[in-house]
Amino acid sequence: VQLQASGGGLVQAGGSLRLSCAASGRTFSSYDMGWFRQAPGKEREFVAAISWNFALTYYADSVKGRFTISRDNTKNTVYLQMNNLKPEDTAVYYCAGSRPQSGWNINANYRLQGSYGYWGQGTQVTVSS
Secondary structure (H helix, E strand, O other): OOEEEEOOEEEEOOOOEEEEEEEOOOOHHHOEEEEEEEOOOOOOEEEEEEOOOOOOEEEOOOOOOOEEEEEEOOOOEEEEEEOOOOHHHOEEEEEEEEOOOOOOOOOOHHHOHHHOOEEOOOEEEEEEO
């Protein structure tokens, strides 16, 4: 599957953005999906994840209550709604896909970059204070 992230931009603190990740291929609906981000000078970190069947969603503590991950399998797209953005949310955001039966949901593996075999190109989010 190929992933294409979009929706990033410049927003003031307290504002909102919705990121989209469009996937190619007919197997998207069977993939668990995640969002990660990488700020300048920092390592890439987990943001949010959603299971293939919508049943499970997970969030980093830093975004819980502000970000919402969702997906539309009819459109082969996963979303990240980001509200009440803060300057510390500034980063390049990446979407990622995990193959079925990869152990994604075991031992919080959804937080690990290595659990995802497919990555989008990233979209820049900049939050000004």
